[in-house]
Amino acid sequence: xxxxxxxxxxxxxxxxxxxxxxxxxxxxxxxxxxxxxxxxxxxxxxxxxxxxxxxxxxxxxxxxxxxxxxxxxxxxxxxxxxxxxxx
Numbered sequence: 001x002x003x004x005x006x007x008x009x010x011x012x013x014x015x016x017x018x019x020x021x022x023x024x025x026x027x028x029x030x031x032x033x034x035x036x037x038x039x040x041x042x043x044x045x046x047x048x049x050x051x052x053x054x055x056x057x058x059x060x061x062x063x064x065x066x067x068x069x070x071x072x073x074x075x076x077x078x079x080x081x082x083x084x085x086x087x
Contacts, residue, residue, distance in 0.1 A: 002032075003035040006028055006031075007025060007027030007028035008027060009023035055075055055076060055077075056073045056075055057076055060087070061085040061086060062085065062086050062087075
């Protein structure tokens with residue numbers, strides 16, 4: 001046995017139990033990967049800063065339905081943001 005983890009996820013509606021269950025599985029897998037050191041650079045702030053500087057740009061975007069504006073990161077080669085955001 002190498003790693004054991006329990007995932008967690010809130011749900012507020014009985015119809016959301018299936019989605020919450022899948023989220024729990026993903027959360028548990030993420031925690032096991034952290035224990036094993038899989039993709040550990042993703043939690044390293046220095047790696048994150050270097051990756052963003054090289055591959056990403058920060059853009060102002062507006063949420064289409066709520067009209068709230070915020071700064072988001074996107075890859076340089078990805079083009080404009082998709083719904084529900086608009087640059």
